[in-house]
Structure formats: C-alpha cells, structure tokens
Amino acid sequence: MPSAAELSATPALRAVDLTLSFGSRAVLSGITADIQNGAVTAVIGPTGSGKTTLLRTFNRMNDKVTGYRHTGDVLLDGRSIWSPAVELMALRRRVGMLFQRANPFPMSIMDNVAAGVRAHKLAKGGEIREIARERLVEVGLWDAVSSRLKDSPFRLSGGQQQLLCLARALAISPEVLLLDEPTSALDPMATESIEKLIRTLVPKITVIIVTHNMAQARRVADRTIFLHQQQLVERGPTQQVFESPAREETARYVSGRFG
Amino acid sequence: MIGLGGAVVPGLVLIGLLVELIFKALPAIGYSGLRFLTGSTWNFGADYATPVTTNGLTHLQGEEFGALPQILGTLATSAIALIIAVPVSVGAALLIAERLPRRLAGIAGVFLELLAGVPSVLVGLWGAVTLGPIVARHVSPLIAHTVGRIPGLTGFFGQSTGSGQGLFTSGLLLAVMVIPIIASTSRDLIRGVPVLPREGAVALGMSDFECARKVTLPWIASGILGAVVLGLGRALGETIAVAMVCGVALGSLPTNLYGAMVTIAANIVQNLETAITDPMDISAFAELALALMVITLLTNVVATLLVRRVSGTAIPVGRGL
Numbered sequence: 001m002p003s004a005a006e007l008s009a010t011p012a013l014r015a016v017d018l019t020l021s022f023g024s025r026a027v028l029s030g031i032t033a034d035i036q037n038g039a040v041t042a043v044i045g046p047t048g049s050g051k052t053t054l055l056r057t058f059n060r061m062n063d064k065v066t067g068y069r070h071t072g073d074v075l076l077d078g079r080s081i082w083s084p085a086v087e088l089m090a091l092r093r094r095v096g097m098l099f100q101r102a103n104p105f106p107m108s109i110m111d112n113v114a115a116g117v118r119a120h121k122l123a124k125g126g127e128i129r130e131i132a133r134e135r136l137v138e139v140g141l142w143d144a145v146s147s148r149l150k151d152s153p154f155r156l157s158g159g160q161q162q163l164l165c166l167a168r169a170l171a172i173s174p175e176v177l178l179l180d181e182p183t184s185a186l187d188p189m190a191t192e193s194i195e196k197l198i199r200t201l202v203p204k205i206t207v208i209i210v211t212h213n214m215a216q217a218r219r220v221a222d223r224t225i226f227l228h229q230q231q232l233v234e235r236g237p238t239q240q241v242f243e244s245p246a247r248e249e250t251a252r253y254v255s256g257r258f259g
Numbered sequence: 260m261i262g263l264g265g266a267v268v269p270g271l272v273l274i275g276l277l278v279e280l281i282f283k284a285l286p287a288i289g290y291s292g293l294r295f296l297t298g299s300t301w302n303f304g305a306d307y308a309t310p311v312t313t314n315g316l317t318h319l320q321g322e323e324f325g326a327l328p329q330i331l332g333t334l335a336t337s338a339i340a341l342i343i344a345v346p347v348s349v350g351a352a353l354l355i356a357e358r359l360p361r362r363l364a365g366i367a368g369v370f371l372e373l374l375a376g377v378p379s380v381l382v383g384l385w386g387a388v389t390l391g392p393i394v395a396r397h398v399s400p401l402i403a404h405t406v407g408r409i410p411g412l413t414g415f416f417g418q419s420t421g422s423g424q425g426l427f428t429s430g431l432l433l434a435v436m437v438i439p440i441i442a443s444t445s446r447d448l449i450r451g452v453p454v455l456p457r458e459g460a461v462a463l464g465m466s467d468f469e470c471a472r473k474v475t476l477p478w479i480a481s482g483i484l485g486a487v488v489l490g491l492g493r494a495l496g497e498t499i500a501v502a503m504v505c506g507v508a509l510g511s512l513p514t515n516l517y518g519a520m521v522t523i524a525a526n527i528v529q530n531l532e533t534a535i536t537d538p539m540d541i542s543a544f545a546e547l548a549l550a551l552m553v554i555t556l557l558t559n560v561v562a563t564l565l566v567r568r569v570s571g572t573a574i575p576v577g578r579g580l
Contacts, residue, residue, distance in 0.1 A: 092464035
C-alpha cells in the first residue's frame with residue numbers, strides 16, 4: 001500500500017506536449033500537465049479555450065471526430081492511452097465520464113446503473129443488483145428510487161437523472177472520473193449535492209472537472225488548471241491559482257474581467 | 260371547408276367501402292358459412308352448366324369457397340418478408356446513418372428511395388425470371404440441407420425444393436419491396452437520436468454494437484415498430500408481384516417453404532376474369548377482400564397496442580434531451 005505522499009507523487013494522468021486539432025482548427029497546443037492522483041482537479045478557462053476537448057481526450061472520446069489529429073501524448077499510470085497494448089473499452093472502464101446534461105439510457109433505472117457492469121461483464125445477476133444498490137446509496141438516490149427501480153429514468157428530475165448517471169459511471173469502479181460541467185443544467189440544490197459527492201469520491205478516485213463556474217472550482221477542486229487560447233497558462237493548488245496567480249491572464253480571468 | 264372535407268372524406272370512403280363489401284359478400288357468406296375460414300378447396304364452379312339453387316341462393320354447380328390456404332398464405336408470405344426485412348433494414352439503416360461517409364450514405368439513401376418506387380409488376384417479373392430460378396437452384400437446396408435436417412423442422416424446411424414459384428420466393432420478393440420502407444424510416448429515426456445518450460454509452464466503454472442495441476435502437480423502438488407496420492401493410496396487400504411468383508395454387512396450404520401457394524390478393528387478381536361472369540364468384544371475392552381488410556386492420560390495431568407498450572418504457576417523444 002503506497003503512502004499518501006507517494007500516491008500524490010505519481011500523477012494519475014499526465015499530458016505531455018499534447019497538441020490537438022480538428023481539421024485545420026487547432027484546439028490544444030503544447031499542453032503539459034500532471035493530474036494529481038486522488039485529488040480533484042478543476043480545468044477552467046473561457047469558452048473555446050479547449051477545456052472540454054482536453055477532458056474528452058483523456059478517455060479518447062475525440063478519436064472519431066472528423067479531422068481529429070494529435071501529437072504529444074497522454075499517459076495513464078505511465079503508459080500512453082494510445083498504446084496498442086491499451087484496449088479502448090478497458091481504458092474507458094478505468095476513465096469514466098459524466099456529461100453536461102444527464103443522459104440516461106432508454107431502459108429501467110436499475111438497468112441504467114447496471115449497463116456498464118454488464119457491458120464489461122464485471123458481475124452477474126444478484127451481484128449486479130447489489131452493486132447497483134450500493135452505488136445508488138452512494139449518490140444518495142436509493143431512497144428516492146428503491147421502490148421504482150424498474151421504472152423509466154425519464155420521469156426523474158434533472159438532478160436525480162444526473163445522480164443516476166453518476167451512479168452508472170461509478171458502478172464500473174473507474175480510477176479517474178471526468179466531469180464535463182456536470183452541474184451546468186442543474187438548480188443550486190442539485191448542484192450542491194453533486195459537489196458534496198465529488199468531495200467524497202477522492203482520494204479513491206481521481207476527479208477532473210471542467211467548469212465555467214469559478215466558485216464551483218474553488219469549492220471542489222484541490223488543484224486548478226487554467227487554459228486560455230488553446231494553451232495551458234497556469235496550474236497549481238486551487239487557492240494559489242485563484243488568490244495569487246503567477247500570470248496576468250489568470251488574474252484577469254479568475255477575477256471575472258473576461259471570459 | 261376543404262380541410263374539413265379532407266378530414267371527413269377518408270372516413271366516409273372507408274365506411275362506404277366496408278358497407279359495400281359486406282353487402283356484396285352476403286350471398287357468399289350465406290353459401291359457405293364457416294367453411295370459408297376452415298375449408299381448403301376453392302372452386303369457381305362449372306361455368307357452362309345450369310346454375311342451381313341451394314337454400315334460396317343461386318350458384319354454379321360445384322362452387323366451393325374454402326379460403327384457408329389464401330388467408331394463411333397471405334399471413335405466411337408477410338411473416339417471411341418481415342423476418343427477412345426487419346433485421347436487414349435496421350442493419351442497413353444503422354450502417355447508412357452511423358458508418359458510411361456522408362456522400363456514400365447519400366447515395367445509398369437515393370437507391371433506397373428508388374427501390375421503393377420500382378413498379379411492383381417489374382419486381383414481380385424479376386422475381387419470376389431471375390430470383391425464382393436462383394431460389395430453386397441454390398437457396399432452397401441450401402436451406403433444405405441445413406435447416407431442413409433439424410429434427411422437427413423437416414416438414415416445413417426439408418421437403419423437395421420446388422420450382423422457385425412458391426412461398427419462399429414470394430416472401431423474399433416481398434422483403435425486397437418492404438426493405439426500402441423500413442430502412443429509410445429507420446435511418447431517419449436513427450439520425451434523430453440525440454448524441455448525448457450515445458456518447459454516454461461510448462464513454463461507459465460500450466462497443467458500437469452494444470450502443471446500437473442498448474441505446475440507439477431502444478430509443479426509437481416505437482418508431483421502428485411503426486415503420487414495420489407500414490411495411491407489413493405493403494406486404495399483406497401486395498398483389499401483382501406475389502401473383503407472379505407464388506404459383507397460385509388455390510388449394511395448397513403453406514405447409515412447405517418452397518411449395519406453390521396463394522395469397523388473397525394473388526387469387527383475386529389472377530382469377531378475376533373467371534369470377535366476373537358469376538355473381539356468386541364475385542360475392543366470394545368480396546368476402547376475400549373483406550378478410551384481407553380485417554387482417555390489415557387487426558395487424559394495425561395490434562401494432563398500435565405494441566407501440567403504446569414499447570413507448571411506455573422508452574422515450575416519450577418530445578421528451579428527448
């Protein structure tokens with residue numbers, strides 16, 4: 001069992017001089033960043049700075065976009081995520097994702113939570129139900145849905161649907177969880193419950209959250225990465241990035257003067 | 260006013276047609292009774308002999324109207340057509356909507372629509388001249404020697420493989436005619452599935468196939484069912500193409516996949532000339548038409564109920580993301 005210091009010493013994910021374009025449009029340019037193991041890292045920056053693209057690169061969701069090209073590398077546990085030895089489906093089991101808006105599947109609530117477990121054949125029958133129950137308890141949805149596990153998820157509120165999607169992502173025990181503005185479509189109450197949950201996920205899971213909401217980044221993130229015009233401008237402990245940024249653009253952005 | 264007319268006229272026409280059919284069918288219903296549904300012998304009677312009168316109904320000697328082979332033949336050809344067409348169409352739709360480059364997908368779409376517009380007499384001729392012989396020489400023997408060897412299936416699949424004019428060729432030909440309908444509708448439905456749930460499936464580590472099976476297709480299940488019903492309507496009523504490849508064997512129940520058989524529509528088109536000289540024959544045709552109409556309406560009702568059940572668990576339309 002590695003000590004806490006060792007854990008944080010080995011980054012969970014590392015982007016090395018990552019440059020990425022879609023056709024002739026450059027989206028990321030020379031990004032080098034370590035994502036600290038077992039911590040919450042916020043990725044902030046104005047619209048079009050490449051935040052979401054960077055996030056989606058970590059589980060190779062961009063690979064099939066028309067005109068996609070990259071140079072540089074992303075290492076998960078020291079190994080390139082594009083290495084032939086890395087199986088794409090297995091990568092996505094290890095690096096889970098939650099989207100801007102809830103996206104339940106057209107199947108029962110129970111089957112939604114079980115979907116990933118079944119796809120990866122991680123468990124069978126009764127075990128699957130037990131995993132689903134545990135995860136629904138973990139996200140605080142169990143009491144609301146335990147009596148209607150066979151119902152459609154589309155009758156749940158937006159916040160509940162997003163929690164269901166979180167339970168679904170957690171059910172396959174990811175090592176890294178990518179959150180793409182997960183609360184941007186939710187009301188303050190639901191946002192608060194998701195933020196609280198994010199803090200309970202670390203240090204077991206490494207969390208990366210893209211957010212437009214400065215206050216949210218300050219509330220949930222241990223570390224913050226600031227992207228601007230496709231480049232990584234600054235990264236460091238959240239408090240430092242927000243309170244004593246090293247770069248002028250960072251200071252202007254976090255104080256709300258642009259973006 | 261015109262709008263009102265447009266809304267009322269179809270209803271009036273339908274009711275008028277039904278009343279007319281029932282009225283015209285009454286003598287045959289009185290003459291055949293339940294034998295119409297249970298009997299397997301169809302005889303137009305002796306045209307040149309003196310008509311006789313039974314129970315107050317004047318008819319030709321030897322006339323007998325057992326429509327069971329035609330009713331079952333109609334259902335069997337349509338069933339075979341759907342068994343082939345549904346997986347092929349949905350697979351083709353997935354391919355066109357998700358896999359093919361945009362330009363190729365466009366071309367494939369144009370061909371689908373063109374295929375849907377080919378006159379059925381042309382399809383029928385192709386079926387009789389080209390498809391039938393291929394079925395007889397290659398496809399039927401293959402099925403007979405594989406599926407036909409499975410115990411319990413020998414009767415239907417393993418019998419002598421026939422001339423290529425019969426049940427299987429009819430079903431296959433109907434599939435060709437139904438595929439464009441189901442495939443083009445399914446393709447449009449697939450394109451309408453929001454990206455977000457599909458990305459969710461991909462991000463969860465599902466393969467494209469799993470994503471299609473678990474997310475994309477269930478999302479549009481009720482719509483696809485609707486497309487299948489549309490195709491079924493076409494298959495049940497398709498007349499001339501089937502008449503050209505089914506062999507028109509009026510007394511043969513469809514008990515052998517390759518054998519000559521008959522459908523309601525094929526009988527009517529094939530034997531109208533014989534029937535038109537005798538009022539009782541025409542009355543029997545009216546009863547056949549009535550049976551076809553009832554079959555079509557019943558399948559529509561069943562399908563509507565199915566659509567309701569399916570959309571209960573899937574996505575309420577308009578509630579997408």
